[in-house]
Amino acid sequence: MSGANGIERLDTIRVRTPEGAVFSHRLASPVMRMLALLADWMIVSAGWGIVSVAISLLALVSVDAMRAVSVIGYFVVSQGYSIFFEWRWRGLTPGKRMLRLRVIDERGLRLSLWQVVLRNLLRAIDALPLGYFAGGATALLSRRCQRLGDLAAGTLVIWEAPEPAPDPALLGSEKYNTLRGHAPVVARLRQAVSPGEARVAWLALARRDKLDDAARVELFADLADHFKSLTDFPEGVTDGVSNEQFVRNVVDVLFVERRSSGAAR
Protein backbone atom coordinates (compact mmCIF):
# COMPACT_ATOMS: atom_id res chain seq x y z
CA MET A 1 0.00 0.00 0.00
CA SER A 2 1.43 3.39 -0.95
CA GLY A 3 0.41 6.37 1.11
CA ALA A 4 -0.12 9.87 -0.20
CA ASN A 5 3.13 10.84 1.50
CA GLY A 6 5.04 8.49 -0.80
CA ILE A 7 5.88 6.02 1.97
CA GLU A 8 5.11 2.46 1.03
CA ARG A 9 3.15 1.15 3.98
CA LEU A 10 2.85 -2.56 4.53
CA ASP A 11 -0.32 -4.45 5.39
CA THR A 12 1.53 -7.61 6.35
CA ILE A 13 5.01 -8.64 7.32
CA ARG A 14 6.46 -11.96 6.25
CA VAL A 15 8.94 -14.00 8.24
CA ARG A 16 11.00 -16.85 6.76
CA THR A 17 12.08 -19.36 9.37
CA PRO A 18 15.38 -21.29 9.23
CA GLU A 19 13.19 -24.36 8.56
CA GLY A 20 12.11 -22.78 5.28
CA ALA A 21 8.53 -22.08 6.28
CA VAL A 22 7.11 -18.63 5.65
CA PHE A 23 4.42 -17.06 7.79
CA SER A 24 2.92 -13.62 7.78
CA HIS A 25 1.34 -11.26 10.29
CA ARG A 26 -1.28 -8.67 9.43
CA LEU A 27 -0.34 -5.26 10.80
CA ALA A 28 -2.91 -3.41 12.87
CA SER A 29 -4.02 -0.03 11.56
CA PRO A 30 -3.47 3.15 13.63
CA VAL A 31 -7.26 3.46 14.02
CA MET A 32 -7.58 -0.05 15.49
CA ARG A 33 -4.71 0.70 17.82
CA MET A 34 -6.30 3.94 18.92
CA LEU A 35 -9.55 2.10 19.68
CA ALA A 36 -7.66 -0.48 21.75
CA LEU A 37 -5.90 2.33 23.60
CA LEU A 38 -9.25 3.96 24.29
CA ALA A 39 -10.66 0.66 25.57
CA ASP A 40 -7.64 0.21 27.86
CA TRP A 41 -7.97 3.77 29.11
CA MET A 42 -11.62 3.17 29.95
CA ILE A 43 -10.73 -0.08 31.74
CA VAL A 44 -8.01 1.64 33.78
CA SER A 45 -10.39 4.49 34.65
CA ALA A 46 -13.18 2.14 35.66
CA GLY A 47 -10.82 -0.15 37.58
CA TRP A 48 -9.22 2.77 39.35
CA GLY A 49 -12.65 4.10 40.29
CA ILE A 50 -13.34 0.83 42.12
CA VAL A 51 -9.87 0.67 43.72
CA SER A 52 -10.25 4.30 44.83
CA VAL A 53 -13.27 3.38 46.90
CA ALA A 54 -11.20 0.75 48.72
CA ILE A 55 -8.30 3.18 49.17
CA SER A 56 -10.65 5.82 50.59
CA LEU A 57 -11.24 3.49 53.53
CA LEU A 58 -7.64 4.25 54.55
CA ALA A 59 -8.91 7.71 55.52
CA LEU A 60 -10.27 6.07 58.67
CA VAL A 61 -6.64 5.57 59.71
CA SER A 62 -4.94 8.56 58.08
CA VAL A 63 -6.08 10.99 55.41
CA ASP A 64 -2.46 11.62 54.46
CA ALA A 65 -1.75 7.91 53.99
CA MET A 66 -4.93 7.61 51.89
CA ARG A 67 -3.86 10.48 49.62
CA ALA A 68 -0.29 9.18 49.34
CA VAL A 69 -1.45 5.68 48.39
CA SER A 70 -3.87 7.23 45.93
CA VAL A 71 -1.22 9.39 44.20
CA ILE A 72 1.37 6.60 44.04
CA GLY A 73 -1.23 3.91 43.26
CA TYR A 74 -2.64 5.76 40.25
CA PHE A 75 0.85 6.36 38.91
CA VAL A 76 1.78 2.69 39.28
CA VAL A 77 -1.50 1.48 37.74
CA SER A 78 -1.43 3.91 34.82
CA GLN A 79 2.23 3.19 34.02
CA GLY A 80 2.22 -0.49 34.90
CA TYR A 81 -1.08 -1.64 33.40
CA SER A 82 0.18 -2.12 29.85
CA ILE A 83 3.57 -3.43 30.99
CA PHE A 84 1.98 -6.02 33.24
CA PHE A 85 -0.58 -7.26 30.74
CA GLU A 86 1.65 -7.18 27.67
CA TRP A 87 4.21 -9.23 29.52
CA ARG A 88 1.84 -11.59 31.31
CA TRP A 89 -0.48 -12.08 28.30
CA ARG A 90 2.23 -12.12 25.64
CA GLY A 91 1.60 -8.85 23.91
CA LEU A 92 -2.04 -8.46 24.86
CA THR A 93 -3.85 -5.98 27.05
CA PRO A 94 -7.57 -6.29 27.72
CA GLY A 95 -8.22 -3.57 25.10
CA LYS A 96 -6.02 -5.26 22.53
CA ARG A 97 -7.62 -8.60 23.28
CA MET A 98 -11.06 -7.14 22.53
CA LEU A 99 -9.88 -5.91 19.15
CA ARG A 100 -7.73 -8.98 18.41
CA LEU A 101 -4.49 -6.98 18.43
CA ARG A 102 -1.18 -8.25 19.76
CA VAL A 103 2.28 -6.79 20.27
CA ILE A 104 5.02 -8.96 18.78
CA ASP A 105 8.75 -8.75 18.25
CA GLU A 106 9.41 -7.38 14.75
CA ARG A 107 11.40 -10.52 13.85
CA GLY A 108 8.57 -12.78 14.94
CA LEU A 109 10.42 -13.86 18.07
CA ARG A 110 9.16 -13.92 21.63
CA LEU A 111 8.68 -10.54 23.27
CA SER A 112 11.23 -9.88 25.96
CA LEU A 113 10.52 -7.95 29.13
CA TRP A 114 12.75 -5.03 28.21
CA GLN A 115 10.89 -4.63 24.92
CA VAL A 116 7.57 -4.47 26.73
CA VAL A 117 8.92 -1.99 29.29
CA LEU A 118 10.63 0.26 26.76
CA ARG A 119 7.70 0.53 24.35
CA ASN A 120 5.48 1.52 27.25
CA LEU A 121 7.95 3.95 28.84
CA LEU A 122 8.20 5.72 25.51
CA ARG A 123 4.50 6.54 25.63
CA ALA A 124 5.87 9.64 27.40
CA ILE A 125 6.98 10.95 24.01
CA ASP A 126 4.34 9.23 21.86
CA ALA A 127 1.63 11.03 23.83
CA LEU A 128 3.11 14.47 23.09
CA PRO A 129 1.89 17.14 22.69
CA LEU A 130 -1.67 15.89 23.20
CA GLY A 131 -3.71 12.78 22.51
CA TYR A 132 -0.89 10.59 21.14
CA PHE A 133 -0.28 12.98 18.27
CA ALA A 134 3.44 12.19 18.00
CA GLY A 135 2.85 8.42 18.20
CA GLY A 136 -0.07 8.53 15.77
CA ALA A 137 1.81 10.67 13.25
CA THR A 138 4.85 8.39 13.46
CA ALA A 139 2.66 5.31 12.98
CA LEU A 140 1.03 6.88 9.92
CA LEU A 141 4.41 7.75 8.44
CA SER A 142 6.04 4.44 9.33
CA ARG A 143 6.09 1.59 6.82
CA ARG A 144 5.12 -0.90 9.48
CA CYS A 145 2.79 1.34 11.40
CA GLN A 146 5.18 1.67 14.36
CA ARG A 147 4.95 4.46 16.90
CA LEU A 148 8.17 5.75 18.48
CA GLY A 149 7.98 3.21 21.31
CA ASP A 150 7.68 0.37 18.78
CA LEU A 151 10.61 1.66 16.73
CA ALA A 152 12.86 1.80 19.79
CA ALA A 153 11.77 -1.56 21.22
CA GLY A 154 11.65 -3.38 17.87
CA THR A 155 8.00 -4.31 18.21
CA LEU A 156 4.95 -4.41 15.96
CA VAL A 157 1.25 -4.51 16.65
CA ILE A 158 -0.58 -7.10 14.57
CA TRP A 159 -4.18 -8.05 13.99
CA GLU A 160 -4.90 -11.71 14.65
CA ALA A 161 -7.80 -13.27 12.86
CA PRO A 162 -9.33 -16.27 14.62
CA GLU A 163 -7.74 -19.36 13.08
CA PRO A 164 -9.82 -22.43 13.90
CA ALA A 165 -8.32 -25.86 13.32
CA PRO A 166 -9.11 -27.07 9.78
CA ASP A 167 -12.13 -29.28 9.48
CA PRO A 168 -11.63 -32.29 7.21
CA ALA A 169 -15.40 -32.89 7.28
CA LEU A 170 -15.87 -29.70 5.25
CA LEU A 171 -16.16 -31.68 2.05
CA GLY A 172 -18.63 -34.05 3.56
CA SER A 173 -16.56 -36.94 2.23
CA GLU A 174 -18.84 -39.47 3.84
CA LYS A 175 -21.53 -38.52 1.34
CA TYR A 176 -21.86 -40.22 -2.03
CA ASN A 177 -20.32 -38.13 -4.80
CA THR A 178 -22.08 -38.56 -8.16
CA LEU A 179 -18.97 -37.36 -10.01
CA ARG A 180 -16.76 -40.15 -8.65
CA GLY A 181 -18.01 -42.70 -11.12
CA HIS A 182 -17.04 -40.55 -14.12
CA ALA A 183 -13.26 -40.45 -14.43
CA PRO A 184 -13.17 -38.47 -17.74
CA VAL A 185 -15.35 -35.73 -16.21
CA VAL A 186 -13.15 -35.58 -13.12
CA ALA A 187 -10.02 -35.38 -15.29
CA ARG A 188 -11.57 -32.62 -17.42
CA LEU A 189 -12.55 -30.64 -14.30
CA ARG A 190 -9.05 -30.91 -12.84
CA GLN A 191 -7.65 -29.62 -16.10
CA ALA A 192 -10.14 -26.78 -16.58
CA VAL A 193 -10.59 -25.38 -13.09
CA SER A 194 -7.92 -22.88 -12.14
CA PRO A 195 -6.49 -22.80 -8.57
CA GLY A 196 -8.19 -19.44 -8.02
CA GLU A 197 -11.61 -20.83 -9.00
CA ALA A 198 -11.07 -23.85 -6.80
CA ARG A 199 -10.17 -21.59 -3.92
CA VAL A 200 -13.33 -19.52 -4.36
CA ALA A 201 -15.44 -22.68 -4.29
CA TRP A 202 -13.62 -23.97 -1.20
CA LEU A 203 -14.08 -20.65 0.60
CA ALA A 204 -17.76 -20.60 -0.33
CA LEU A 205 -18.17 -24.01 1.30
CA ALA A 206 -16.14 -23.03 4.34
CA ARG A 207 -18.18 -19.90 4.93
CA ARG A 208 -21.57 -21.11 3.79
CA ASP A 209 -23.10 -20.88 7.27
CA LYS A 210 -22.17 -17.22 7.52
CA LEU A 211 -24.14 -16.28 4.39
CA ASP A 212 -27.74 -15.10 4.19
CA ASP A 213 -30.04 -17.73 2.75
CA ALA A 214 -30.67 -15.79 -0.46
CA ALA A 215 -26.97 -14.96 -0.94
CA ARG A 216 -26.05 -18.58 -0.28
CA VAL A 217 -28.48 -19.89 -2.91
CA GLU A 218 -27.36 -17.28 -5.43
CA LEU A 219 -23.63 -17.87 -4.82
CA PHE A 220 -23.81 -21.64 -5.20
CA ALA A 221 -26.06 -21.29 -8.27
CA ASP A 222 -23.42 -19.06 -9.91
CA LEU A 223 -20.60 -21.43 -8.97
CA ALA A 224 -22.54 -24.48 -10.17
CA ASP A 225 -23.38 -22.76 -13.48
CA HIS A 226 -19.73 -21.91 -13.97
CA PHE A 227 -18.49 -25.44 -13.31
CA LYS A 228 -21.26 -26.91 -15.49
CA SER A 229 -20.13 -24.66 -18.34
CA LEU A 230 -16.61 -26.12 -18.29
CA THR A 231 -17.49 -29.58 -19.56
CA ASP A 232 -20.40 -31.80 -20.46
CA PHE A 233 -21.80 -33.85 -17.60
CA PRO A 234 -23.47 -37.24 -18.20
CA GLU A 235 -27.12 -37.56 -17.34
CA GLY A 236 -27.70 -38.42 -13.69
CA VAL A 237 -24.59 -36.61 -12.44
CA THR A 238 -26.36 -33.33 -11.85
CA ASP A 239 -30.01 -34.46 -11.77
CA GLY A 240 -31.54 -34.17 -8.33
CA VAL A 241 -28.35 -32.69 -6.89
CA SER A 242 -28.63 -29.22 -5.37
CA ASN A 243 -26.25 -26.52 -6.57
CA GLU A 244 -24.47 -26.51 -3.23
CA GLN A 245 -24.04 -30.28 -3.23
CA PHE A 246 -22.81 -30.13 -6.82
CA VAL A 247 -20.17 -27.54 -5.87
CA ARG A 248 -19.21 -29.71 -2.89
CA ASN A 249 -18.79 -32.68 -5.25
CA VAL A 250 -16.63 -30.62 -7.62
CA VAL A 251 -14.41 -29.38 -4.78
CA ASP A 252 -14.18 -32.92 -3.46
CA VAL A 253 -12.87 -34.32 -6.76
CA LEU A 254 -10.53 -31.36 -7.18
CA PHE A 255 -8.86 -31.70 -3.81
CA VAL A 256 -9.25 -35.34 -2.83
CA GLU A 257 -8.20 -38.55 -4.48
CA ARG A 258 -10.13 -41.55 -3.22
CA ARG A 259 -8.68 -45.01 -3.21
CA SER A 260 -11.63 -46.20 -5.23
CA SER A 261 -13.94 -43.84 -7.04
CA GLY A 262 -17.27 -43.19 -5.51
CA ALA A 263 -16.40 -44.73 -2.20
CA ALA A 264 -15.71 -43.02 1.05
CA ARG A 265 -12.42 -43.99 2.60
Add this chain to the structure above:
Amino acid sequence: MIVNLDQFIEAERPKWERLDKILNRLANDPWRKLPLEEVREMEHLYQRASADLARLATFSAEPETRAYLENLVARGYAEIHGGAGGRSVAHWRPGKWFSVTLPGVFRKRIRAFWFALALMLGGAVFGGFAVALDPEAKQVLMPFSHLLGDPAERVAKEEAGADYNRLDGSKGTFAGYLMTHNIRVTLLVMALGMTWGAGTLVLLFYNGVILGAVVADYVLAGQTTFLFGWLLPHGMIEIPAILVGGQAGFVLAGALIGRGQNKGLAMRLRAAAPDVVTLCAGAALMLVWAGVVEAFISQYHAPVLPYWIKIAFGVIEGAVLLWYFGFCGRKREGDENQ
Protein backbone atom coordinates in the same frame (compact mmCIF):
# COMPACT_ATOMS: atom_id res chain seq x y z
CA MET B 1 -2.73 -29.22 -6.77
CA ILE B 2 -2.17 -31.13 -3.60
CA VAL B 3 -3.71 -34.51 -3.48
CA ASN B 4 -5.70 -36.07 -0.71
CA LEU B 5 -6.25 -32.87 1.20
CA ASP B 6 -8.64 -34.39 3.68
CA GLN B 7 -6.26 -37.29 4.34
CA PHE B 8 -3.46 -34.80 4.81
CA ILE B 9 -5.47 -32.74 7.27
CA GLU B 10 -6.79 -35.75 9.08
CA ALA B 11 -3.33 -37.31 9.44
CA GLU B 12 -1.58 -34.14 10.59
CA ARG B 13 -4.31 -32.50 12.63
CA PRO B 14 -3.62 -34.41 15.89
CA LYS B 15 0.01 -33.27 15.78
CA TRP B 16 -1.01 -29.67 15.12
CA GLU B 17 -3.47 -29.79 17.97
CA ARG B 18 -0.83 -31.25 20.28
CA LEU B 19 1.58 -28.43 19.37
CA ASP B 20 -1.24 -25.93 19.84
CA LYS B 21 -1.86 -27.33 23.32
CA ILE B 22 1.80 -27.07 24.36
CA LEU B 23 2.05 -23.53 23.01
CA ASN B 24 -1.13 -22.53 24.80
CA ARG B 25 0.22 -23.88 28.07
CA LEU B 26 3.38 -21.82 27.59
CA ALA B 27 1.36 -18.74 26.66
CA ASN B 28 -0.74 -19.05 29.79
CA ASP B 29 2.28 -19.12 32.05
CA PRO B 30 5.35 -17.09 31.04
CA TRP B 31 7.25 -18.49 34.03
CA ARG B 32 6.61 -22.11 33.05
CA LYS B 33 9.65 -24.28 32.36
CA LEU B 34 8.96 -27.25 30.11
CA PRO B 35 10.51 -30.62 30.97
CA LEU B 36 13.16 -31.78 28.50
CA GLU B 37 10.90 -34.43 26.97
CA GLU B 38 8.22 -31.85 26.26
CA VAL B 39 10.76 -29.46 24.76
CA ARG B 40 11.92 -32.19 22.40
CA GLU B 41 8.35 -33.04 21.51
CA MET B 42 7.55 -29.38 20.87
CA GLU B 43 10.54 -28.99 18.60
CA HIS B 44 9.64 -32.13 16.67
CA LEU B 45 6.03 -30.99 16.27
CA TYR B 46 7.16 -27.52 15.23
CA GLN B 47 9.49 -28.94 12.57
CA ARG B 48 6.65 -31.08 11.30
CA ALA B 49 4.19 -28.18 11.23
CA SER B 50 6.81 -26.10 9.36
CA ALA B 51 7.16 -28.84 6.78
CA ASP B 52 3.37 -29.07 6.46
CA LEU B 53 3.19 -25.33 5.98
CA ALA B 54 5.89 -25.42 3.33
CA ARG B 55 3.95 -28.19 1.59
CA LEU B 56 0.73 -26.21 1.71
CA ALA B 57 2.46 -23.02 0.53
CA THR B 58 2.32 -24.27 -3.05
CA PHE B 59 -1.38 -24.88 -2.70
CA SER B 60 -3.33 -21.68 -3.19
CA ALA B 61 -6.76 -23.22 -2.71
CA GLU B 62 -6.53 -23.93 0.99
CA PRO B 63 -6.23 -20.60 2.81
CA GLU B 64 -7.90 -21.68 6.07
CA THR B 65 -5.53 -24.53 6.82
CA ARG B 66 -2.58 -22.46 5.72
CA ALA B 67 -3.64 -19.55 7.96
CA TYR B 68 -4.07 -21.96 10.87
CA LEU B 69 -0.66 -23.50 10.26
CA GLU B 70 1.00 -20.10 9.80
CA ASN B 71 -0.37 -19.07 13.17
CA LEU B 72 0.90 -22.27 14.73
CA VAL B 73 4.35 -22.05 13.13
CA ALA B 74 4.62 -18.35 14.07
CA ARG B 75 3.94 -19.16 17.72
CA GLY B 76 6.29 -22.15 17.66
CA TYR B 77 9.00 -20.09 15.98
CA ALA B 78 8.77 -17.43 18.69
CA GLU B 79 9.17 -20.08 21.40
CA ILE B 80 11.91 -22.14 19.80
CA HIS B 81 14.00 -19.36 18.30
CA GLY B 82 13.12 -16.79 20.97
CA GLY B 83 16.37 -17.27 22.84
CA ALA B 84 17.06 -17.33 26.54
CA GLY B 85 16.46 -13.60 26.89
CA GLY B 86 12.77 -13.95 26.28
CA ARG B 87 12.10 -15.73 29.53
CA SER B 88 14.78 -13.94 31.48
CA VAL B 89 12.24 -12.63 33.95
CA ALA B 90 12.01 -16.15 35.32
CA HIS B 91 15.71 -16.00 36.12
CA TRP B 92 15.72 -12.36 37.17
CA ARG B 93 17.34 -11.81 40.52
CA PRO B 94 16.53 -8.40 42.04
CA GLY B 95 19.60 -8.56 44.30
CA LYS B 96 21.97 -9.22 41.44
CA TRP B 97 20.26 -6.61 39.28
CA PHE B 98 20.70 -3.99 41.99
CA SER B 99 24.24 -4.88 43.02
CA VAL B 100 25.78 -5.79 39.65
CA THR B 101 23.63 -5.02 36.61
CA LEU B 102 22.58 -1.43 37.32
CA PRO B 103 25.99 -0.07 38.39
CA GLY B 104 27.62 -2.11 35.60
CA VAL B 105 25.36 -0.58 32.95
CA PHE B 106 25.96 2.88 34.43
CA ARG B 107 29.72 2.41 34.09
CA LYS B 108 29.40 0.91 30.61
CA ARG B 109 27.46 3.97 29.46
CA ILE B 110 29.48 6.49 31.48
CA ARG B 111 30.18 8.73 28.47
CA ALA B 112 26.48 9.46 28.10
CA PHE B 113 26.39 10.35 31.81
CA TRP B 114 29.34 12.75 31.50
CA PHE B 115 27.61 14.40 28.56
CA ALA B 116 24.39 14.80 30.58
CA LEU B 117 26.37 16.17 33.53
CA ALA B 118 28.26 18.63 31.33
CA LEU B 119 24.98 19.88 29.88
CA MET B 120 23.42 20.38 33.27
CA LEU B 121 26.53 22.11 34.59
CA GLY B 122 26.56 24.30 31.50
CA GLY B 123 22.94 25.23 32.17
CA ALA B 124 23.76 25.87 35.84
CA VAL B 125 26.61 28.21 34.95
CA PHE B 126 24.32 30.04 32.53
CA GLY B 127 21.51 30.30 35.09
CA GLY B 128 23.92 31.38 37.84
CA PHE B 129 25.46 34.12 35.73
CA ALA B 130 22.05 35.25 34.51
CA VAL B 131 20.83 35.82 38.08
CA ALA B 132 24.16 37.29 39.22
CA LEU B 133 24.33 39.78 36.38
CA ASP B 134 20.64 40.58 36.11
CA PRO B 135 18.52 39.97 39.23
CA GLU B 136 15.42 40.63 37.13
CA ALA B 137 16.13 37.34 35.31
CA LYS B 138 14.92 35.55 38.45
CA GLN B 139 11.32 36.35 37.50
CA VAL B 140 11.76 34.42 34.26
CA LEU B 141 13.96 31.57 35.44
CA MET B 142 12.39 30.46 38.73
CA PRO B 143 9.78 27.76 38.22
CA PHE B 144 8.06 28.11 41.62
CA SER B 145 6.57 31.25 43.15
CA HIS B 146 8.10 30.60 46.58
CA LEU B 147 11.56 30.97 45.05
CA LEU B 148 10.85 34.46 43.73
CA GLY B 149 11.13 36.22 47.08
CA ASP B 150 14.21 37.38 48.94
CA PRO B 151 16.24 34.34 50.16
CA ALA B 152 17.15 36.08 53.42
CA GLU B 153 13.49 36.72 54.20
CA ARG B 154 12.61 33.10 53.48
CA VAL B 155 15.44 31.79 55.68
CA ALA B 156 14.42 34.09 58.53
CA LYS B 157 10.82 32.90 58.21
CA GLU B 158 11.81 29.21 58.08
CA GLU B 159 14.14 29.51 61.05
CA ALA B 160 11.51 31.39 63.07
CA GLY B 161 9.38 28.28 62.73
CA ALA B 162 6.46 30.05 61.10
CA ASP B 163 6.04 27.33 58.48
CA TYR B 164 7.05 24.27 60.45
CA ASN B 165 3.57 22.91 60.50
CA ARG B 166 2.64 23.57 56.90
CA LEU B 167 3.23 19.96 55.86
CA ASP B 168 1.73 18.37 58.95
CA GLY B 169 -0.77 15.78 57.87
CA SER B 170 0.33 15.88 54.26
CA LYS B 171 3.93 14.71 54.21
CA GLY B 172 2.96 11.36 52.70
CA THR B 173 0.93 13.05 49.99
CA PHE B 174 3.78 15.46 49.29
CA ALA B 175 6.28 12.59 49.07
CA GLY B 176 3.97 10.71 46.69
CA TYR B 177 3.55 13.78 44.52
CA LEU B 178 7.31 14.39 44.40
CA MET B 179 8.09 10.78 43.49
CA THR B 180 5.55 10.50 40.71
CA HIS B 181 6.22 13.97 39.28
CA ASN B 182 9.99 13.51 39.24
CA ILE B 183 9.75 10.02 37.75
CA ARG B 184 7.49 11.37 35.00
CA VAL B 185 9.97 14.17 34.25
CA THR B 186 12.89 11.71 34.21
CA LEU B 187 11.05 9.33 31.90
CA LEU B 188 10.33 12.25 29.59
CA VAL B 189 14.02 13.20 29.64
CA MET B 190 14.81 9.61 28.61
CA ALA B 191 12.01 9.36 26.02
CA LEU B 192 13.12 12.57 24.34
CA GLY B 193 16.24 10.66 23.34
CA MET B 194 14.05 9.58 20.41
CA THR B 195 14.41 13.14 19.06
CA TRP B 196 18.05 12.22 18.33
CA GLY B 197 18.78 13.56 21.79
CA ALA B 198 17.70 17.16 21.10
CA GLY B 199 14.80 17.09 23.57
CA THR B 200 16.95 15.46 26.27
CA LEU B 201 19.62 18.07 25.71
CA VAL B 202 17.15 20.96 26.06
CA LEU B 203 15.50 19.57 29.21
CA LEU B 204 18.79 18.85 30.96
CA PHE B 205 20.15 22.30 30.12
CA TYR B 206 16.90 23.92 31.30
CA ASN B 207 17.01 22.02 34.61
CA GLY B 208 20.63 23.14 34.99
CA VAL B 209 19.63 26.76 34.38
CA ILE B 210 17.02 26.60 37.17
CA LEU B 211 19.43 24.93 39.56
CA GLY B 212 22.17 27.45 38.81
CA ALA B 213 19.77 30.35 39.25
CA VAL B 214 18.58 29.10 42.66
CA VAL B 215 22.13 28.41 43.87
CA ALA B 216 23.38 31.83 42.73
CA ASP B 217 20.40 33.57 44.27
CA TYR B 218 20.95 32.03 47.71
CA VAL B 219 24.77 32.25 47.64
CA LEU B 220 24.68 35.92 46.66
CA ALA B 221 22.21 36.54 49.48
CA GLY B 222 24.66 34.94 51.93
CA GLN B 223 22.44 31.94 52.60
CA THR B 224 24.85 29.22 51.47
CA THR B 225 24.50 27.10 54.60
CA PHE B 226 20.72 27.16 54.39
CA LEU B 227 20.93 26.31 50.67
CA PHE B 228 23.09 23.24 51.23
CA GLY B 229 21.02 22.15 54.20
CA TRP B 230 17.85 22.50 52.16
CA LEU B 231 19.02 20.98 48.85
CA LEU B 232 21.64 18.37 49.70
CA PRO B 233 19.53 15.75 51.53
CA HIS B 234 17.23 15.11 48.54
CA GLY B 235 19.16 16.81 45.75
CA MET B 236 22.16 14.56 46.23
CA ILE B 237 20.00 11.72 44.91
CA GLU B 238 17.38 13.57 42.86
CA ILE B 239 19.77 15.45 40.58
CA PRO B 240 21.91 12.37 39.78
CA ALA B 241 18.64 10.50 39.09
CA ILE B 242 17.63 13.05 36.48
CA LEU B 243 21.13 12.81 35.05
CA VAL B 244 20.79 9.02 34.85
CA GLY B 245 17.49 9.60 32.98
CA GLY B 246 19.40 11.91 30.64
CA GLN B 247 22.10 9.27 30.30
CA ALA B 248 19.41 6.79 29.22
CA GLY B 249 18.08 9.33 26.72
CA PHE B 250 21.53 9.84 25.22
CA VAL B 251 22.12 6.08 25.02
CA LEU B 252 18.89 5.91 23.00
CA ALA B 253 19.93 8.86 20.88
CA GLY B 254 23.36 7.29 20.32
CA ALA B 255 21.70 4.14 19.01
CA LEU B 256 19.51 6.22 16.68
CA ILE B 257 22.42 8.26 15.33
CA GLY B 258 24.71 5.22 15.15
CA ARG B 259 27.95 7.15 14.79
CA GLY B 260 30.91 4.77 14.64
CA GLN B 261 28.74 1.65 14.79
CA ASN B 262 28.67 -0.90 12.00
CA LYS B 263 25.18 -2.19 12.73
CA GLY B 264 21.79 -1.43 11.29
CA LEU B 265 19.35 0.83 13.16
CA ALA B 266 17.25 -2.06 14.48
CA MET B 267 20.34 -3.88 15.77
CA ARG B 268 21.66 -0.75 17.45
CA LEU B 269 18.36 -0.07 19.19
CA ARG B 270 18.09 -3.73 20.20
CA ALA B 271 21.55 -3.55 21.79
CA ALA B 272 20.83 -0.29 23.61
CA ALA B 273 17.29 -0.93 24.82
CA PRO B 274 18.03 -3.23 27.83
CA ASP B 275 20.53 -0.65 29.13
CA VAL B 276 18.00 2.16 28.67
CA VAL B 277 15.38 0.23 30.65
CA THR B 278 17.91 -0.62 33.39
CA LEU B 279 18.99 3.02 33.76
CA CYS B 280 15.36 4.20 33.89
CA ALA B 281 14.51 1.68 36.58
CA GLY B 282 17.55 2.81 38.57
CA ALA B 283 16.57 6.47 38.23
CA ALA B 284 13.01 5.66 39.36
CA LEU B 285 14.32 3.89 42.48
CA MET B 286 16.53 6.86 43.31
CA LEU B 287 13.58 9.23 42.92
CA VAL B 288 11.44 7.21 45.32
CA TRP B 289 14.16 7.67 47.95
CA ALA B 290 14.59 11.36 47.08
CA GLY B 291 10.83 11.96 47.37
CA VAL B 292 10.72 10.52 50.88
CA VAL B 293 13.77 12.51 51.98
CA GLU B 294 12.46 15.75 50.50
CA ALA B 295 9.09 15.43 52.21
CA PHE B 296 10.30 14.19 55.59
CA ILE B 297 13.77 15.77 56.03
CA SER B 298 14.51 18.57 53.58
CA GLN B 299 11.59 20.75 54.69
CA TYR B 300 12.86 20.98 58.29
CA HIS B 301 15.50 23.57 59.02
CA ALA B 302 17.52 24.80 61.98
CA PRO B 303 16.92 24.98 64.85
CA VAL B 304 14.59 21.92 64.56
CA LEU B 305 17.09 20.07 62.41
CA PRO B 306 20.61 21.58 62.53
CA TYR B 307 22.10 22.34 59.16
CA TRP B 308 25.24 20.35 59.82
CA ILE B 309 23.13 17.19 60.25
CA LYS B 310 21.32 17.80 56.98
CA ILE B 311 24.54 18.61 55.14
CA ALA B 312 26.28 15.56 56.61
CA PHE B 313 23.31 13.42 55.58
CA GLY B 314 23.58 14.71 52.02
CA VAL B 315 27.33 14.20 51.90
CA ILE B 316 26.99 10.63 53.17
CA GLU B 317 24.31 9.96 50.53
CA GLY B 318 26.61 11.37 47.88
CA ALA B 319 29.52 9.21 49.04
CA VAL B 320 27.36 6.09 49.04
CA LEU B 321 26.04 6.94 45.58
CA LEU B 322 29.54 7.52 44.31
CA TRP B 323 30.72 4.21 45.71
CA TYR B 324 27.62 2.42 44.36
CA PHE B 325 27.94 3.63 40.80
CA GLY B 326 31.72 3.69 40.81
CA PHE B 327 32.62 0.40 42.46
CA CYS B 328 29.63 -1.76 43.41
CA GLY B 329 29.57 -5.10 41.60
CA ARG B 330 32.85 -4.42 39.80
CA LYS B 331 34.47 -7.63 41.04
CA ARG B 332 31.51 -9.86 40.21
CA GLU B 333 31.15 -8.18 36.86
CA GLY B 334 34.82 -8.84 36.14
CA ASP B 335 34.49 -12.49 37.21
CA GLU B 336 31.54 -12.98 34.87
CA ASN B 337 33.32 -11.34 31.94
CA GLN B 338 36.31 -13.66 32.26
